[in-house]
Amino acid sequence: MAAQRDLWDAIVIGAGIQGCFTAYHLAKHRKQVLLLEQFFLPHSRGSSHGQSRIIRKAYAEDVYTQMMDECYQIWAQLEQEAGIQLHRQTELLLLGMKENPELKTIQATLSRQGIEHQCLSSEELKERFPNIQFTGGEVGLLDKTGGVLYADKALRVLQNAICQLGGTVRDGEKVVEIRPGLPVVVKTTSGSYQAKSLVITAGPWTNQLLHPLGIQLPLQTLLINVCYWREKVPGSYSASRAFPCFLGLDQAPHHIYGLPSGEYPGLVKVCYHHGNSVDPEKRDCPTAVSDIQVLCRFVRDHLPGLKPEPDIMERCMYTNTPDEHFVLDRHPKYDNIVIGAGFSGHGFKLSPVVGKILYELSMKLTPSYDLALFRISRFPGLGKAHL
Template identity: 50%
Template sequence: MSDEAYDVVVVGAGVEGSAAAYYLAKRGKKTLLLEQFPLPHSRGSSHGQSRITRKAYPQDFYTEMMHEATDIWRQLEREAGWEVFRPAGYLAIGEHNGVFLKDNVSSLTRNDAPFQYLPPPDFRRRYPMLAYPDNFAAIVDTDGGILRADKALLAYQTTFKKYGGRLIDGAMVTNIRRGNIITLETPNATYRGRSVIICPGPWASQILRPFGVKLPLKVIRICVLYWKERQPGSHHASKLPTFFEENCCDGYSIYGLPSEEYPGHVKMCLHFGPEIDVESRDQVDVKWVIDLMKTYVRTHFPGLEAAPSIMEPCIYTNTPDSHPVIDYLPGSRNIVLGAGFSGHGFKLSPVVGKVLGQLACGETPSYSLTPFRIDRFPPQAGL
């Protein structure tokens, strides 16, 4: 065991853990980032080429956080030296005067975020490749766009090391012992830290069990689907923003990105999927997901082939209210948890990393974490 004690040890080098480690190292904190798998890998929730970023949220607290997150993405780009964020806009689709669009407009307005509201005639005129009912409208979030997910993750990790941080992959944490100095055991070495941040992704339940903490988390498999354009270039980012429609496929939402990462293919997915065991994610029936999406594409995207050409897996770790847990672990003021990001944490990671780091340093976070407290969920039985 090394006698060296880090200021903070971060467990999990997905996007949230890497963002926290980047924030801490940039502040001059002696920081260790541990990842259980050899990097890069596609076992969790942070891999892949693209994610949506947006300020349009029905909840004010997310729109407020996204102001700073967007600035930090730009700053990370400059520090890394490559593109992380590509402006393409974001389209929130829904019924004119419906609750979903009204809540987004209210949040954007209160937080002074730029947007355009497209009533039904303007929506149809602006995006002729889409086919929605005549009463449908949209919000254009002009600060939204595409995050280069794999490049963003690499930017966090590369810049973290540039600021003096230490990253060790292939180092699964098998035991965490509480104390004023926390001890973390891995198969090959033991490490010590004054504070620990745990960002376990879909392995949250396993790593929390020894602490007697059980959260109502569901790990689900997402089918990342790509749909071929019938006319090449018709759904390119220059013509179509990223987009989202709430509660549209048997009560599930959909999201999508224009033809960009696979030329001639639009990325469009159900924002849900079957619950899985994280160690056997592909041993599950996803036909119902694909069938739902085929119907949706055939109905609303007539310019795309009605069967997916490419399918890739991803994983969400969902909470019942779709808000993450960002809080101290019960009984510890030097162990911080970030978990349950419910499929929309990537864009928020610059600010999530900052507040996780602030908690680990014993500081008052820059944002109210009331929506993310661990005690909003009652203690769970069955440990």
């Protein structure tokens, strides 16, 4: 265990992907950083575990597409530093009806930002992706930058990098009290620490930590069923056979997405981008499986080369804001307490830049991006943050 410091430059609470990248940027800039995690690492209790995530530049909002440009650079830099592959380019296929407004908006954003993409007609889709069954005249939008991130590997690489850069990671330490001030005092089940600044990246546990600090964000914790479906012919939906990641935009009321087979031999990850509200302390209780029925119908109708019942079901949690945009801001009252929350099931790929922004906020630096979309003050009654 590293020696106790009298005063840290920053403490980061929560060693998911956002907290890890925040601590990484702090350590890279030679700040004395302490990363606290309530569970013993590695763990599968939050939102950052599992083998894979989709990476893409295809977004409706320009700011995310712009952020992703830098994210790809940081992911590549991290790969080079660690000598470990963390990403595989597979392309991302967005599917929707020609008149789908979201599809049109994303295509316009990609064009405006100069991102390589391709529009595919119904006929071109059928020719290029014969193992997808198109039933209603869907068209496609191919984000050439799309691919797969190796999530568990990324967490391990980051946690190792933080320590190599002089940071400290302490797991199995649950935060039991935060005393605001200068310095801010953080008490855990194992000790008490002081820091010039505090960054809270606690996922589903965010509001538990914020409640004693006089603020509650409109966050909803959802339990997500992560499903894997067996290929009838092994390898037929693999990246090596040019099968892309995909995102179905017309599967109302929520999207369905999938990744090529790879993490489990012969199994394809196909999931519903929504779940059931859950207390994070009770995430292992039985929940409704209506989303599984939606997925079974989707696989049966559109992916005929897969068996229409999932072989493996795992669990993950989303922490959603009402508008599904992140919270990246300082506490409205305590400007040395920074909050990163509400990543709404699409934050993993953006974590390199999210971590950079949270580092900048914690060090009172000018943020690299316009944070208007991410301010706490956009929620009624929560006051104006000091940015």
